Amino acid sequence: MNDSATLSNIPLETRSAGADLRPIQENGERAVFCGLTSIIWLHRKIQDAFFLVVGSRTCAHLIQSAAGVMIFAEPRFATAILQERDLAGLADCHEELDRVVAQVLQRRPQLRNLFLVGSCPSEVIKLDLENAAQRLNHQYGGRVRFFDYSGSGIETTFTQGEDSCLSRLVNHMPEDSSGEAKLLVIGTLPDIVEDQFLRLFNDLGIESVEFLPARSLDSLPAVGKQTRLLLAQPYLGQTARALIGRGASLVKAPYPLGAEGTLEWLRAAARSFSISDDKFEQVTSAPLARARHALSLQRKRLEGKRICFMPDSQLEIPLARFLQRECGAELLEIGTPYFDRQILQPELSMLPPHTRVVEGQQLNDQLDRVREAKPDLTVCGLGIANPLEAEGLRTKWSIELMFSPIQGFEQAGDLAELFCRPLVRNERLAV
Numbered sequence: 001m002n003d004s005a006t007l008s009n010i011p012l013e014t015r016s017a018g019a020d021l022r023p024i025q026e027n028g029e030r031a032v033f034c035g036l037t038s039i040i041w042l043h044r045k046i047q048d049a050f051f052l053v054v055g056s057r058t059c060a061h062l063i064q065s066a067a068g069v070m071i072f073a074e075p076r077f078a079t080a081i082l083q084e085r086d087l088a089g090l091a092d093c094h095e096e097l098d099r100v101v102a103q104v105l106q107r108r109p110q111l112r113n114l115f116l117v118g119s120c121p122s123e124v125i126k127l128d129l130e131n132a133a134q135r136l137n138h139q140y141g142g143r144v145r146f147f148d149y150s151g152s153g154i155e156t157t158f159t160q161g162e163d164s165c166l167s168r169l170v171n172h173m174p175e176d177s178s179g180e181a182k183l184l185v186i187g188t189l190p191d192i193v194e195d196q197f198l199r200l201f202n203d204l205g206i207e208s209v210e211f212l213p214a215r216s217l218d219s220l221p222a223v224g225k226q227t228r229l230l231l232a233q234p235y236l237g238q239t240a241r242a243l244i245g246r247g248a249s250l251v252k253a254p255y256p257l258g259a260e261g262t263l264e265w266l267r268a269a270a271r272s273f274s275i276s277d278d279k280f281e282q283v284t285s286a287p288l289a290r291a292r293h294a295l296s297l298q299r300k301r302l303e304g305k306r307i308c309f310m311p312d313s314q315l316e317i318p319l320a321r322f323l324q325r326e327c328g329a330e331l332l333e334i335g336t337p338y339f340d341r342q343i344l345q346p347e348l349s350m351l352p353p354h355t356r357v358v359e360g361q362q363l364n365d366q367l368d369r370v371r372e373a374k375p376d377l378t379v380c381g382l383g384i385a386n387p388l389e390a391e392g393l394r395t396k397w398s399i400e401l402m403f404s405p406i407q408g409f410e411q412a413g414d415l416a417e418l419f420c421r422p423l424v425r426n427e428r429l430a431v
């Protein structure tokens with residue numbers, strides 16, 4: 001594997017433009033959702049799992065309203081609400097938890113996998129869910145598998161819920177002793193995108209490809225020294241490190257957002273399996289042309305637009321790279337909640353030098369900068385968007401990008417269009 005080779009298609013003069021970028025650190029008030037939010041896309045993806053949040057009424061409201069699911073629809077998530085007696089240490093929380101788990105399983109006898117999801121309240125009272133999962137695994141004798149992870153909002157942002165979930169699954173993945181090279185794609189992708197990528201990998205000649213998370217937990221992929229990790233999402237540092245600890249090697253690549261990001265992501269995988277350049281061109285040329293055409297239709301709306309990212313989803317750096325390089329936007333500031341150089345380095349190399357990257361948040365200071373700069377578009381969390389809109393600034397909810405299929409060649413045009421929408425709405429309102 002060769003890091004620099006993954007970027008060989010990028011014009012030489014810009015190849016390492018932002019490689020040495022050092023983010024400015026901010027520390028203060030933040031406005032982000034917590035990791036429980038990731039249950040929304042995780043439960044859609046992992047179709048045989050149930051997510052039981054051990055938390056407060058606030059946690060239950062968050063999940064219920066964020067998921068927008070009517071209670072009659074029997075969603076595969078619920079909240080075991082900690083009462084005052086639990087919080088005061090007057091009740092045995094483990095007994096209560098066992099009772100709620102038994103209720104869930106009685107109502108859903110077909111369930112085979114259940115996640116116990118920690119929250120701020122369960123962390124504050126130090127409820128040991130790892131221990132509880134082990135105890136329940138023993139009690140149910142393998143009929144139901146129990147996993148645990150934390151979705152707490154203490155010092156975390158909402159995409160870390162997925163990182164926490166997947167990193168816990170790594171402990172349950174079997175050892176791969178086949179000796180056969182295998183590609184493991186990490187990060188939740190909508191099924192339609194997963195199918196497109198699988199076809200492309202197979203056309204390239206990479207036959208052994210698995211995804212984490214997959215649609216079912218029944219057959220967790222095996223991991224070993226021959227496993228090559230390809231991250232599909234830029235917020236999975238903890239999971240990547242856990243898999244590297246199991247012997248896997250990381251394929252360094254930008255993320256599959258936009259035509260260029262997707263091309264370089266696939267190229268990195270192809271190079272790690274010694275696929276020839278000719279074969280790579282042959283497989284990718286048609287979808288690449290379609291993606292470039294779709295982007296050309298949107299580019300005219302985004303060209304020259306001044307864009308600011310506030311820290312929220314951790315997708316900020318790859319999205320900014322896409323908007324700047326493929327849509328011609330000007331980047332005023334990229335705020336990101338966390339900056340993990342190990343998994344973001346190939347992205348930095350594609351940013352213009354001197355791009356302002358800010359890690360963490362001091363909300364009021366950042367809002368002052370946004371108000372002063374008056375960007376054409378601010379990509380931010382839900383809670384900040386409405387006040388900014390009321391002040392006449394156009395915004396894009398960053399969480400919307402988590403619920404939309406945006407990765408891959410076929411979605412490149414749609415991704416650009418998502419950023420065009422607020423601008424188009426603004427023009428219409430002006431008329």
Ligand code: SF4
Binds near residue numbers: 035055056060154
């Ligand atoms: S986990 Fe924490 S931040 Fe999230 S809803 Fe529950 S109490 Fe609020």
